[in-house]
Amino acid sequence: MQNLIASAEVKANSVKLVLSVASTAEELREVQRLRYKVFIETMGLTALIREDGLDCDEFDEHCDHLIVRDADTLKVVGTYRVLSAARAGKIGRLYSENEFDLGRLNNVRSRMVEAGRACIHPKYRGGSVIMLLWSGLAEYMRRERCDYLVGCASISLADGGHNAVAVYQALAGKHMAPSEYRVTPHLPFPIHQVEAALKPQVPPLIKGYLRSGAWICGEPAWDPDFESADIFLMMPLANLDERYAKHYGVVTA
Incomplete structure (x- = not known):
């Protein structure tokens, strides 16, 4: 696939x-092997076990895949899958449409980039990898001229x-689109x-989106394959906090 962002390097915690x-x-x-390790093996999703040890679907060939390596x-050690508006138009849908009706977003489809399959190796979850991936997302959006x-x-x-339930209830009032x-x-x-837990434990990825100005766009979908409740999020590029690109002195050309 065409390399749409320049490579970048950071050094954090001697790595x-x-x-x-x-x-x-x-x-x-x-990328697919890392996703399999994190999404399938670590979570114990026996129904999704594959002999080849790969997490893959029909969207992979149409997407760009941001990767972070330990040099x-x-x-x-980290990856993010991104689908440009142009490629989404060619295949006729976004991955999110497996779970949600996105009809109200038709007027902005040509200006949307879809990101998913965010995945970080368990030994590298100190923050540096996700920061670098987010800087790549911001650069990708600028190159694709998406908002x-x-x-x-x-x-x-x-x-x-x-x-x-607790997470949705805690966040919906303040962050609803x-x-x-x-x-x-x-x-x-x-x-x-379902009764809400007493204290919501917000997943780090959702925290990162919301801190950068993302909206929750409605009630969660149930994904029985991955045994999860999925929330659809939308973030204007204008809200994407520049600290994700500058926090570790990332330089792209």
């Missing part, structure tokens, strides 16, 4: 990290959904039938 875009079939397989080991970042973020249902940007889940998670 040198390199950001780029996957450009070969082998790099894509590295010393060359291992891929909105959209995508789904998941909340585990391992506790029966109590935390998912204007009505013209609301979406509807095809398979709603029954938030009115």
Whole structure:
């Protein structure tokens, strides 16, 4: 795939990290192996076990894949999958449309980039990797001349959904999108039938979106395959906090 952002390097906690875009079939397989390890093996999703050890679907070939490597080991330690508006137009839909009716967003489709499959190796979750990935997302959006970042973020249902309900209730009042940007889940998670946990534990990815000005665009969808409640998020590029690009002195050309 065409490399749409320049490579960038940061050094944090004595670990040198390199950001780029996957450009070969082998790099894509590295991404898919990391996703499998984090999404399937770590979460114990036995229904999704594959002999090849890859997490893949029909969208992968149409997307660009941001990757972060440990420069010393060359291992891929973080990734984000991004689908440009142009490619979404060619295939006729976004990945999020598997779970949500996005009809109200038709007037801004040509200005949206969809991000998903955010994945970081468990040993590299100190913050540096996600910062670097977010700087790549911002650069990608600027190169694609898109104004909105959209995508789904998941909340585990391992506790029966109590935390998912608590998170939604805690965030909906302050971060709900204007009505013209609301979406509807095809398979709603029954938030009115599950008791909320006493204290919501907001997943780090959702925290990152909201701190940068993202909106929650409606009630969560239920994803039975990944045993999660998924929230559709939308963030104007204008709100994307520049600290994700500057915090670690990232320089792109």
